[in-house]
Amino acid sequence: MTPARILAVAAAAAGALALATTSSAGRHGGGTLVGTVGPGFTITLKQNGQLVNTIPAGTYTFVIHDMASIHAFSLDGPNGFAKDFTTVPFTGTKSVTVALKPGAYKYYCPPHESFMFKHFTVK
Numbered sequence: 001m002t003p004a005r006i007l008a009v010a011a012a013a014a015g016a017l018a019l020a021t022t023s024s025a026g027r028h029g030g031g032t033l034v035g036t037v038g039p040g041f042t043i044t045l046k047q048n049g050q051l052v053n054t055i056p057a058g059t060y061t062f063v064i065h066d067m068a069s070i071h072a073f074s075l076d077g078p079n080g081f082a083k084d085f086t087t088v089p090f091t092g093t094k095s096v097t098v099a100l101k102p103g104a105y106k107y108y109c110p111p112h113e114s115f116m117f118k119h120f121t122v123k
């Protein structure tokens, strides 16, 4: 190979790598979502430390920290999707893998649903 040819091959390989990295982060969902309910009257769902607002469709592992016996963590979604990750009076951590399809989702604490809830969107 000439030096120019070697350079071209290296550049193509670097480009392919960049493309692969971009597509896995940008288009495909999946990964870990961390939910926390309690110990006060709060409920959150975070990915990499940030509240989940809009995420790509995919298979996610929900790691749910239920910090109080009076609270629980449930998730409603499109087309009748409903998941109770924890129930009263459970406390502790549960991991559940869920396939999220596009639509509007709401996570909430069932006994305090009127004020302990948040929404996110799956695209």
Ligand SMILES: [Cu+2]
Pocket (backbone or CB within 6 Å): 070, 071, 072, 109, 110, 111, 112, 116
């Ligand atoms: Cu509650």
